Amino acid sequence: MKIAVVAANGKAGKLIxxxxxxxxxxxxxxxxxxxxxxxxxxxxxxxxxxxxxDLREFxxxxxxxxxxxxxxxxxxxxxxxxxxxxxxxADTRLLVVGGAGSLYxxxxxxxxxxxxxxxxxxxxxxxxxxxxxxxxxxxxxxxxWTYISPAGDFQADGERTGKYVLGGEELVLNxxxxxxxxxxxxxxxxxxxxxSGKHIKERISVVSE
Numbered sequence: 001m002k003i004a005v006v007a008a009n010g011k012a013g014k015l016i017x018x019x020x021x022x023x024x025x026x027x028x029x030x031x032x033x034x035x036x037x038x039x040x041x042x043x044x045x046x047x048x049x050x051x052x053x054d055l056r057e058f059x060x061x062x063x064x065x066x067x068x069x070x071x072x073x074x075x076x077x078x079x080x081x082x083x084x085x086x087x088x089x090a091d092t093r094l095l096v097v098g099g100a101g102s103l104y105x106x107x108x109x110x111x112x113x114x115x116x117x118x119x120x121x122x123x124x125x126x127x128x129x130x131x132x133x134x135x136x137x138x139x140x141x142x143x144x145w146t147y148i149s150p151a152g153d154f155q156a157d158g159e160r161t162g163k164y165v166l167g168g169e170e171l172v173l174n175x176x177x178x179x180x181x182x183x184x185x186x187x188x189x190x191x192x193x194x195x196s197g198k199h200i201k202e203r204i205s206v207v208s209e
Contacts, residue, residue, distance in 0.1 A: 013064035076129030099130025158182025
């Protein structure tokens with residue numbers, strides 16, 4: 001399987017690349033500078049300069065773009081939209097590293113995590129940016145997208161356990177009543193979804209066991 005990881009030098013991107021390479025996938029890192037990943041091939045190009053011709057040779061493209069500035073509220077959804085537009089009408093799948101704030105906390109889907117959680121002010125552009133990206137993706141009927149929300153506590157340096165629980169639109173807690181997952185276990189879930197392709201045009205979520 002031939003995949004590309006956009007923003008592959010980031011913490012999530014690197015681990016997704018590593019997991020995919022370990023499984024024998026043909027992986028290309030899409031980066032703006034030096035390739036610091038395990039991917040044997042790279043496209044050095046800004047995300048917003050990527051074209052359909054750059055991406056349509058792949059079976060799947062992973063959007064691992066992250067931003068922690070106040071501009072995240074616009075940049076994160078803009079990145080998802082740009083990639084979706086580039087893949088409009090193509091067979092290539094788009095898998096997006098999402099956020100947890102938009103997960104629902106009630107069965108009627110009237111309240112989300114962000115509605116009931118006191119996030120720090122500095123985190124709100126990121127939280128809202130990820131939620132906005134999901135809303136934009138839902139508008140694309142001609143793109144094979146999958147949005148994967150991590151648990152609420154998304155741990156960059158957390159342990160790789162090799163296990164996770166798959167959820168859907170609602171916040172799922174693990175056996176300890178926690179909403180937590182490491183970047184490493186999230187990478188496993190991402191590559192599992194790339195391999196299976198079971199959740200086209202859906203948002204799914206993952207939490208550690």
